[in-house]
Amino acid sequence: MANFLITGGAGFIGSHTAQKLLDEGHRVTIMDDFNDRYDPRLKEARIKNMFTHCPQHPTIVRQDIRDTEAILRIFTKNKFDSVIHLAAWASVLPSMRNPHIYAQVNVGGTVNILEACRLHGIKNLVFASTSSVYGGLTSIPFHESDNVLQPISPYAATKVAGEVLCATWHNMYQLPVVCLRFFTVYGPWGRPEMAMFQFANAIMAGKPVLMRGHSTKRDFTYIDDVVAGIIGAAHIKKGFTVCNLGEHDAVPLPRLVRALEKNLQKKAIIKEKPLMPGEIEATLADITKAHQLLGYEPTTPIEEGVKKFVDWYLAWYRPNFMDKKQRI
Template structure:
């Protein structure tokens, strides 16, 4: 049994990774600042699920309110446990929002990662996993995106801070020998997802007969990746790799309108679309080259977009009253 520090444990990916670790019998030290980027009630819902899971698991779940941008808070937690690995999933997410408030992204995504790396060095934590993003590929037109592609042209502060965190991780690997896995996630979706993400908005708004916002013409393609596959890949990243970057994607890009049509059929309602201009930080398509993830980690996605949408809509229907009462994300 290992003690694994999971930052952002009340977030979408952090919650699912923590849950899976507990099912595997690991001990999870979960930290989150439960900020109001979207309605905190959803984060609190996830936290209660983790506490319940922790009581029934072999390893147990210990939760601490902590902003990873505060070095002293991070240091206190790391000094109180013998931590075997850090999985850093705490982040300010959202491409468009980062254009409006870049400072918050700098504090969490870059400074927060630095604080965790410093504590990993000081307390001899040998393994570090960083959540990065497909957004670092910018407006690359070569498909699929490979980890060897140029990522020097970030289109928004969000992707710029994530790229900076990747590079900072390499420095600490080089200087102090910390074994580091970096994951570039591709458009994660699924039950209990982020309310600011497209699929969550589509399902809720279509059900409520409210307009859904579509930037551009709806023909943008995204490599939508189901949350269970992402959590599985993230945990597989705990193996020793030296320093390596991996893509985690579904390897099957689909158009936004295809996803919307599936949701319409599942809910039995027609979408009212609010067409908006394409945002300058948006890109036309994403597609992950996952060959190295298959070869080095033994990981591949198991959930098709069709099955994933069905499971996501089913979760929404089962939790309809709760979701309807969440404040709309910006």
């Protein structure tokens, strides 16, 4: 069994990944600063859920990845085999309002993790990237070989920079790295600013669902499928590669809304708005490479995934995280 570090392990993808690795019998250390980018109570609740349902428990380290010396001390103390680097400031629009924090965490913090991996002989690094790196490209599906050097948001730029840094540390020091470009990950325990949360909240409150572009399509990818891809990547111990992790299904937003209406048993009020600067009209992943290298095989269509999300949303999230006035 391996000894894993998951940065951002109290986050949406990180907590699910940690739980899966613990279920498989691995040792897991979760590093997270539990910041207030969104309600930190949700991060604490994910950890509590993990302690409740996992046969063995993770080690929790409350740490900002920008602290170089602290990161090195943690690596020295724990003797990790593999690192899954998920810690980041995410989302396109907030990055336009505060690009400095995105650069500090997503670029500076990634350099700290790469240096710690180099100095401590880490056998494998998995780096979380994003479909946002494809910027304004209009030809879908997106391929890993597409030009990503024209990002249209600071968030995307920091993730392109992260990929380039990972390639550099591999070229200079032979650090094995797999960069994974995630496509609109959703499911239980997700981030509340994501579209699925926002749409569900609006439908339940009888307020308009703000749909940015009727023709907008997203390759929504269910969390369990993404976790399977991450764990597949964590077994690659040589080379440098970049893989898309998507569902390979460009879902029009009206189809998502219909699935939410069905499972929430409530009709949506639709209000269309134009796309914001930095947003992409359509995303669709070519997942051939991930299938070949990682054994990646997504199995959750949007209708099935939305049902699982709504079941959790109604049973747990609304009663625990929305006051009575918000739930009406």
